[in-house]
Amino acid sequence: MDSLTKLWLSTGLANFELGQVVMMLVGCGLLYLAIARNFEPLLLLPMGFGAILTNIPLSGFSEVGGLLHYIYYAGIDTGIFPLIIFMGVGAMTDFGALIANPKTLLLGAAAQFGIFATLFGAIALNYVPGIEFTLKDASAIAIIGGADGPTAIFLASKLAPDLLGAIAVAAYSYMALVPIIQPPIMRALTTLDERKIEMAQLRSVTKIEKIIFPLGVLLMTIFFLPAATPLVGMFCLGNLMRESGVVDRLSSTAQNELINITTIFLGLGVGSKLSAEAFLNVETLGILGLGAVAFSIGTASGVIMAKTMNKFSKVPINPLIGAAGVSAVPMAARVANKVGLEANPHNFLLMHAMGPNVAGVLGSAVAAGVLLALVGG
Amino acid sequence: MDNMQQQFIEAGTLMLAGMVFVFVFLSMLIIFINTVLAKLAIKFPDPIVASSSRANKKSKSHSKPHGDFSPAVVAAISGAVKRYRSQHGQDK
Structure with missing residues (x-):
């Protein structure tokens, strides 16, 4: 009888707690979104599975000695994974559309307003009992508005390691939800005529421009914002490997094998932070709410900036591309393209939206650098 | 309550400084593209x-x-x- 009791006590069924079941359901929800709805499956699949693994009773996946524990501390806590991913993103990024139409950098800058406006919201949430966000916490939460997962994880690991799990989950969930969150805001802020605007064809960009561009960005970051050099530096390294054309093997590794391997571990590591005790609290709800606000404000300010530029610019600018100023490459650009096609089936905005899209990556890296320099010290 | 006010002022300053910096930085990049890169493109097509x-x-x-x-x-x-x-x- 004793051994039967012992056997029963070693089963999962006997040890389940309600919180674990809830978090496993959250993990299953992420898996559903990844598999059935195809939302950022590359990240949500390992993240959802990580959430299930970490909540298995008695397994110890996320305790000292467990696999997920080491993945998290080796790669995410140190900031190494997000930086490697950023290098891969750099190697995948073609700045051609941006160099051909440099004005779109302003759209990438405007969309960062979502980040800084959310700072206010995070501080205001301190009025809610049970929530206590310092300025560092608020900054780490606000960067969700940059819609850039690696940047958000990097900044959170420096400013608010305690909140990293919730912030990463919020950042990646909202990036996956770009096709759902953005279109209503884009439609609400533009008229049908504005959405129909066709843009002039982009000029061709020479090889030398593409090679010098990342070096110029790096130089400016060194001069004006050294705090952003880990992010911008890795990004520029990846981009230079791509554009130089002499290290195709390295460039190919950075944008394929290396980023894929890192993505598996990043997803698992983030998923391991989806434990009931760390996730099921009021602060997480606050972070998820603020993330949505940050994202929406960023989208809106990008669209409004593009509308304003369209009024004053000699060449027409479709306001929809402003929404791509939040990073989320290339999803946000695809969304702009899709909403544009709904209004005008002959209007392909994808290339035009890639300009503000990659500008948004630079913009959120710069914003992260500003927050690190001003709050991190 | 004073502490909250203080935090709001700090957040406001941060917002202003941050947005100004982001805009200035990216505007400088625009100038960089329009001057240096444009010249390079003409010189080395x-x-x-x-x-x-x-x-x-x-x-x-x-x-x-x-x-x-x-x-x-x-x-x-x-x-x-x-x-x-x-x-x-x-x-x-």
Whole structure:
């Protein structure tokens, strides 16, 4: 009888707690979104599975000695994974559309307003009992508005390691939800005529421009914002490997094998932070709410900036591309393209939206650098 | 309550400084693109011959001799192909 009791006590069924079941359901929800709805499956699949693994009773996946524990501390806590991913993103990024139409950098800058406006919201949430966000916490939460997962994880690991799990989950969930969150805001802020605007064809960009561009960005970051050099530096390294054309093997590794391997571990590591005790609290709800606000404000300010530029610019600018100023490459650009096609089936905005899209990556890296320099010290 | 006010002021300052910095930084990048890169692009244009020879290496169908096409036609086609590739290869 004793051994039967012992056997029963070693089963999962006997040890389940309600919180674990809830978090496993959250993990299953992420898996559903990844598999059935195809939302950022590359990240949500390992993240959802990580959430299930970490909540298995008695397994110890996320305790000292467990696999997920080491993945998290080796790669995410140190900031190494997000930086490697950023290098891969750099190697995948073609700045051609941006160099051909440099004005779109302003759209990438405007969309960062979502980040800084959310700072206010995070501080205001301190009025809610049970929530206590310092300025560092608020900054780490606000960067969700940059819609850039690696940047958000990097900044959170420096400013608010305690909140990293919730912030990463919020950042990646909202990036996956770009096709759902953005279109209503884009439609609400533009008229049908504005959405129909066709843009002039982009000029061709020479090889030398593409090679010098990342070096110029790096130089400016060194001069004006050294705090952003880990992010911008890795990004520029990846981009230079791509554009130089002499290290195709390295460039190919950075944008394929290396980023894929890192993505598996990043997803698992983030998923391991989806434990009931760390996730099921009021602060997480606050972070998820603020993330949505940050994202929406960023989208809106990008669209409004593009509308304003369209009024004053000699060449027409479709306001929809402003929404791509939040990073989320290339999803946000695809969304702009899709909403544009709904209004005008002959209007392909994808290339035009890639300009503000990659500008948004630079913009959120710069914003992260500003927050690190001003709050991190 | 005073503490909250203090935090709001700090957040406001941070917002103002942050947005100004982001705009100034990216505006400087615009100037950089419009001056330095634009000059470089004029001074070192992509040689059409080089790009067509690169295209030759990549696709077998191009490796055949040009036959009876005039060099001007070949140059025009390879220029168009390069432009198409540079515009359509960006969403990878």
